[in-house]
Amino acid sequence: MIDIAFVPAALPTAGALALLVPEGASLGAGEGMLAQADAACGGTLSRAAAAAGFTGKKAQTCAVLAPTEGLSRVVLIGLGRDSDHTLRGMEEAGAAAAVALARDTEAALAVDDMPASHAAHAALGAQLRSYRFDRYRTKEKPDDKPKLATLNIMADDPDAARAAWPALAAVAQGVALSRDLASEPPNVLHPTELAERCRPLADLGVEVEVLGPEQMRGLGMNALLAVSMGSAQEPRVVVMRWNGGEPGAAPACFVGKGVTFDSGGISIKPAPGMEDMKWDMAGAAAVIGAVSALAGRKARANVVGVVGLTENMLSGAAQRPGDVVRSLSGQTIEVQNTDAEGRLVLADAIWYAQDRFSPAFTVDLATLTGAIIVSLGHEYAGMFSNDDPLAAKLQAAGQASGEAVWRMPLGEAYDKLIRSDIADMKNIGGRPGGAIIGAQFIQRFVRGPWAHLDIAGTAWSTKDSPLAPKGATAWGVRLLDRLVAEHMEAAQPQ
Numbered sequence: 306m307i308d309i310a311f312v313p314a315a316l317p318t319a320g321a322l323a324l325l326v327p328e329g330a331s332l333g334a335g336e337g338m339l340a341q342a343d344a345a346c347g348g349t350l351s352r353a354a355a356a357a358g359f360t361g362k363k364a365q366t367c368a369v370l371a372p373t374e375g376l377s378r379v380v381l382i383g384l385g386r387d388s389d390h391t392l393r394g395m396e397e398a399g400a401a402a403a404v405a406l407a408r409d410t411e412a413a414l415a416v417d418d419m420p421a422s423h424a425a426h427a428a429l430g431a432q433l434r435s436y437r438f439d440r441y442r443t444k445e446k447p448d449d450k451p452k453l454a455t456l457n458i459m460a461d462d463p464d465a466a467r468a469a470w471p472a473l474a475a476v477a478q479g480v481a482l483s484r485d486l487a488s489e490p491p492n493v494l495h496p497t498e499l500a501e502r503c504r505p506l507a508d509l510g511v512e513v514e515v516l517g518p519e520q521m522r523g524l525g526m527n528a529l530l531a532v533s534m535g536s537a538q539e540p541r542v543v544v545m546r547w548n549g550g551e552p553g554a555a556p557a558c559f560v561g562k563g564v565t566f567d568s569g570g571i572s573i574k575p576a577p578g579m580e581d582m583k584w585d586m587a588g589a590a591a592v593i594g595a596v597s598a599l600a601g602r603k604a605r606a607n608v609v610g611v612v613g614l615t616e617n618m619l620s621g622a623a624q625r626p627g628d629v630v631r632s633l634s635g636q637t638i639e640v641q642n643t644d645a646e647g648r649l650v651l652a653d654a655i656w657y658a659q660d661r662f663s664p665a666f667t668v669d670l671a672t673l674t675g676a677i678i679v680s681l682g683h684e685y686a687g688m689f690s691n692d693d694p695l696a697a698k699l700q701a702a703g704q705a706s707g708e709a710v711w712r713m714p715l716g717e718a719y720d721k722l723i724r725s726d727i728a729d730m731k732n733i734g735g736r737p738g739g740a741i742i743g744a745q746f747i748q749r750f751v752r753g754p755w756a757h758l759d760i761a762g763t764a765w766s767t768k769d770s771p772l773a774p775k776g777a778t779a780w781g782v783r784l785l786d787r788l789v790a791e792h793m794e795a796a797q798p799q
Contacts, residue, residue, distance in 0.1 A: 325416060327384045332354060361383045399426070399428060403456065476598045533615040535618040561593070561613075565615070571626060591781030593610065604793075611654050629728045634653075639731040640731075642733045654669075668755070673761060676739030705791070
């Protein structure tokens with residue numbers, strides 16, 4: 306990750322510089338950094354912008370090389386209209402600057418004439434967008450690698466921006482952790498290894514507890530255990546507790562599906578695209594990243610994260626279509642499709658979390674169904690909830706964080722589709738309404754306010770987005786952080 310420094314707003318005489326330009330602004334007018342830079346460059350910036358048709362529209366850029374003897378590059382970044390000058394807008398502008406300045410070792414970004422919070426969020430955007438997972442690259446040419454190591458954010462009040470930065474930096478660290486986990490290959494990040502990577506959260510003050518297969522068996526987590534039967538890798542359940550709120554106050558509970566590789570089991574998936582199933586643990590990665598972010602910024606809230614970790618593989622010992630398993634709740638499940646395994650993981654993990662911690666509410670995250678991608682594409686995660694206030698809070702947090710959710714229905718008609726002839730329920734109910742049926746299944750193991758987020762369409766991206774390079778997105782980390790900040794910490798006495 307790049308180093309961030311907040312410095313006074315003063316026009317640099319050397320190096321690379323990025324300038325934020327509101328839509329329709331005249332570069333040579335006024336007394337701000339835009340006017341100073343254009344004057345120092347002898348009007349070159351104004352002329353270059355006119356020649357390139359640069360008007361400051363959102364995400365528009367214009368680069369001018371060597372406009373003075375000292376400045377190696379000046380990049381104009383479009384901020385868009387006044388309505389775009391939000392904290393999210395500043396994050397995207399900072400991200401665009403990081404991309405444009407990637408070939409420079411050290412650069413500056415001017416965020417003058419704006420509140421300190423905007424400068425801090427521009428820095429956050431630069432951090433998020435400059436993420437790379439290159440742990441396994443051994444032959445990449447130096448010229449192909451980004452060089453940006455330090456970004457100086459020039460602000461009118463650098464001290465205030467500097468004070469706002471640690472909390473945002475903790476969120477950036479949580480996002481990076483989540484992306485790292487989801488990007489790892491499945492031969493490296495099996496359930497035991499993923500559980501071990503949760504232990505360093507203790508350095509942030511998180512209580513970390515790892516349950517092995519014997520403990521899980523003793524508790525009766527037979528649904529989760531059944532998923533792992535065909536794998537040589539043992540399953541794990543990790544419990545992470547951050548106690549930053551009032552002692553004894555009911556915690557928020559976040560539960561993540563952590564299938565480190567999903568072959569589909571005996572109901573095997575088609576070969577094309579199966580390599581993507583390494584990120585079937587993205588829900589768990591989001592929960593781990595969110596706990597890291599909350600602990601890193603010392604959130605004034607009690608939060609429990611529970612992740613069920615397993616691998617869904619084929620072997621002579623694998624779970625079969627037609628098997629019946631008794632879940633931790635005591636309810637029995639007829640497994641008609643071994644590729645509908647995530648809901649088995651969540652059934653035991655959610656029941657365990659709610660039974661042990663009596664949370665104020667529970668939110669689970671899972672790459673649960675391809676059906677949600679058919680419904681919503683890659684723009685929204687599907688949200689299912691039994692509680693209107695919780696759903697509204699998640700929708701608001703999604704809008705604020707840029708990790709948007711779209712509420713989907715639940716209903717008795719769907720629930721009837723998972724009735725089994727020989728057990729309490731079956732784990733599939735036909736192709737129509739597949740994402741809803743998955744949520745209906747999970748709801749049978751829920752007590753109290755709950756929301757299920759199906760993130761199959763948002764956890765991984767095949768193209769760059771404003772705040773993330775292609776690959777693992779860490780979708781959910783910022784959403785959960787914002788949910789806690791606005792609806793748990795905001796209610797706490799200062």
